[in-house]
Amino acid sequence: MLRRHFLQSTAAILGLGAVARAGDAAESNFEVTRSEAEWKEMLNSQEYRVMREEGTERAYSSPLNDETRDGMFHCKGCDLALYASEHKYDSGTGWPSFWQAQDNAIGTKPDRSLFITRTECHCRRCGSHLGHIFDDGPQPTGKRHCINGVSLTFRLA
Numbered sequence: 001m002l003r004r005h006f007l008q009s010t011a012a013i014l015g016l017g018a019v020a021r022a023g024d025a026a027e028s029n030f031e032v033t034r035s036e037a038e039w040k041e042m043l044n045s046q047e048y049r050v051m052r053e054e055g056t057e058r059a060y061s062s063p064l065n066d067e068t069r070d071g072m073f074h075c076k077g078c079d080l081a082l083y084a085s086e087h088k089y090d091s092g093t094g095w096p097s098f099w100q101a102q103d104n105a106i107g108t109k110p111d112r113s114l115f116i117t118r119t120e121c122h123c124r125r126c127g128s129h130l131g132h133i134f135d136d137g138p139q140p141t142g143k144r145h146c147i148n149g150v151s152l153t154f155r156l157a
Helices: 002-027 036-042 045-053
Strands: 071-075 081-084 106-111 118-123 129-134 144-147 152-156
Touching (some): 036 045
Antiparallel strands (some): 106 118, 118 129, 129 144
């Protein structure tokens, strides 16, 4: 009985955390805003789950992970230029990774959803969830912006 109660309580806490996190982007003031219905019409279900509910796509599922041409990665939610291809590298994690974002392109906030604190990053213009930033990237920044490919579009230079 004790084990079942613990598991149910843990699931409830995690579920409430996900609901609270999903509301963060919707409650903030961004230049580009849309209703929930507009976002759902614009995005497929996986894009909506990642970009608006702070989900994560499956590793190695994005074709942008293997993109090596010169160009710019833009936010799928508002088309803001986020990451230049010259800052992309293969981190071996299965997600598009960059060591630097464009100036004034992303916002960050603490993410405490997995019993640890990570740095979540989102588009500064529309609030769409992009991924997380870690301190294990290459120089010159030492950062790894681990980004969900479904949050991005790519344009050739």
